[in-house]
Structure formats: C-alpha cells, structure tokens
Amino acid sequence: MSRIAYVNGRYLPHRSAAVHVEDRGFQFADGVYEVIAIANGRFIDEELHLRRLHRSLAALRMAPPMGDRALCAILREVVRLNGVAEGIVYLQVTRGSAPREFAFPTRARPSLVVTARSKTLHDPRLLAQGVRVITIPDIRWARPDIKSVALLPNALGKQQAKEAGAFEAWQVGRDGNITEGTSSNAWIVTAAGEAVTRQADTAILNGVTRQGLLHVLAAAGLRFLERPFAVAEAKAAREAFLTSASNFLIPVVRIDEAVIGDGKPGPVTERLSDAYISYAAGGGADR
Numbered sequence: 001m002s003r004i005a006y007v008n009g010r011y012l013p014h015r016s017a018a019v020h021v022e023d024r025g026f027q028f029a030d031g032v033y034e035v036i037a038i039a040n041g042r043f044i045d046e047e048l049h050l051r052r053l054h055r056s057l058a059a060l061r062m063a064p065p066m067g068d069r070a071l072c073a074i075l076r077e078v079v080r081l082n083g084v085a086e087g088i089v090y091l092q093v094t095r096g097s098a099p100r101e102f103a104f105p106t107r108a109r110p111s112l113v114v115t116a117r118s119k120t121l122h123d124p125r126l127l128a129q130g131v132r133v134i135t136i137p138d139i140r141w142a143r144p145d146i147k148s149v150a151l152l153p154n155a156l157g158k159q160q161a162k163e164a165g166a167f168e169a170w171q172v173g174r175d176g177n178i179t180e181g182t183s184s185n186a187w188i189v190t191a192a193g194e195a196v197t198r199q200a201d202t203a204i205l206n207g208v209t210r211q212g213l214l215h216v217l218a219a220a221g222l223r224f225l226e227r228p229f230a231v232a233e234a235k236a237a238r239e240a241f242l243t244s245a246s247n248f249l250i251p252v253v254r255i256d257e258a259v260i261g262d263g264k265p266g267p268v269t270e271r272l273s274d275a276y277i278s279y280a281a282g283g284g285a286d287r
C-alpha cells in the first residue's frame, strides 16, 4: 500500500507531499505536533492528545487549523488510507507560511500536515531484554512542556545515545535531576516498590503514555510518586523504564555503566507493561 499524507486540505502521495519553503515550521520551528498511538485500529487516549495539542497551541498563541471534529476526521482518513491497524499518526501544526519575519505574520493561515505509519508498539524483544540509556546534560530551552517541533537538542541527544549503543538518552537538569528522555518520559521503581516519575512541570513534556500509566497505577491501587529524582538515585533504583506513545513501556536495564537491578527487566515494570497494554487495547482512559 503506497503511503498517503495530508497537507493543507489535500491527500497526497508521500513522495510529493510538501509544504512551502517559507513555512514557519521550516524556518523558525514555529509549530507544534502530536504523535498518537493506534492499537487494534483504535486511537489511544485521543482526548488527552487533543488537550495537549490545544495547550501547546495556546502557549505559542497559535490558532488551531480547524475544529477538533474536522481534525479527528482527517486523522482517521490518513490512518485508513495508510492501512494502519497498529502504529502511529503524526500531526503537525505550524503558524503557516509567510515572508521571513521573526514577529508573527498578520495574515498567515496555520498549516496542517498529517502522516501515519504502521509500527509495532510493544516490541517483544525490547520488553524481554530491556534497553540501555545514557545520561546527558539537558540543553533544551526552558519550555519542554510545549510539544514544539524544535527538537534539535533531542535529535542530538538521540544520536549520542545511538553512537554509544544505547536506546535513549536521559537528560539531566542543572540540579542533577533527570528530566526525561529525548523522546520519552523516565521512570524508576524504588526499593519500596513505588513507581516514580518527575512531576509534570515546565521541565518535561507531560507524556500521554505517562498520564495513562498514572491512571493505570491509581486504578490498580499501586503506589507511585511524581517527584524529581537524581542520576545517583536512578542508578541505584530497583527497576527503571521509559514511556512513550510510540513504544508504550520499555524496561531500562542499564544507565551509563550502572546495571539496574539484576540487569533484566523487573517484575514491577513487566506488570505495568501488561496493565498498560490492556488499558491501551481499550482505547485508554477516555473510552
């Protein structure tokens, strides 16, 4: 099946789908995006993604390209045209295209791009073996809570991880606490068996998978805390894992040179992964 993308009102073959050279997303990273997981043909936590999209748009004083109903219809059509039953749909909104001026254009219309692709969301090999992460300084701007397309530090960090033979890089703030991964949220499990992830302040993106997992933890009566944790605490943790829409939960078995637990995915992570998979199979919290 050939891939189809949506670009500003048209469904186009992937190879000819393009935006204008003066699109502000291209010139200034003046845009926001969402990545929504699809499992068994259903969107997972679509409502939470839309809420976060509106939050990001409002933070950048950017108008939505259209109403939510119309937007959701386009997302569904792109998923259908690409035959995606399990995978991700990507949507990007920019402030539009206009002559290159730093201040906002007065007349530009927001531009909307949507793509979708099939992908395994819970890779059994990653789940069985776990992955390595490295730690790197968090060099991003002060508002990573906005899901903007300005992802250069994230791309540099992921490349550094790849070159080190790791799956992800956990970014460390000036205070020595881990903020989050380059494209995922970071979690540890304490000796007391509590799941810990950083509180959703302006230093991290409030992951929809993170929010879904917090819901799963609360519903199962499991103990969890939203608080900062330092690199040393993470390295000494009983278990560690990461979350994102494109991979659900992945166990972390090494942080830099430190082996986590016995070097294998731990029981709390496995239990939470199973619980999240069934939560996702039902479409998430809003179904």
Ligand code: PDD
Pocket (backbone or CB within 6 Å): 035, 154, 180, 181, 182, 183, 184, 185, 205, 206, 207, 208, 209, 210, 243, 244, 245, 246
């Ligand atoms: N990334 N933190 C960062 C910096 C991210 O880029 C992401 C998601 C997350 C996890 O958020 P969620 O659970 O909503 O996917 C945390 C997406 C998947 C991406 O850019 O491809």
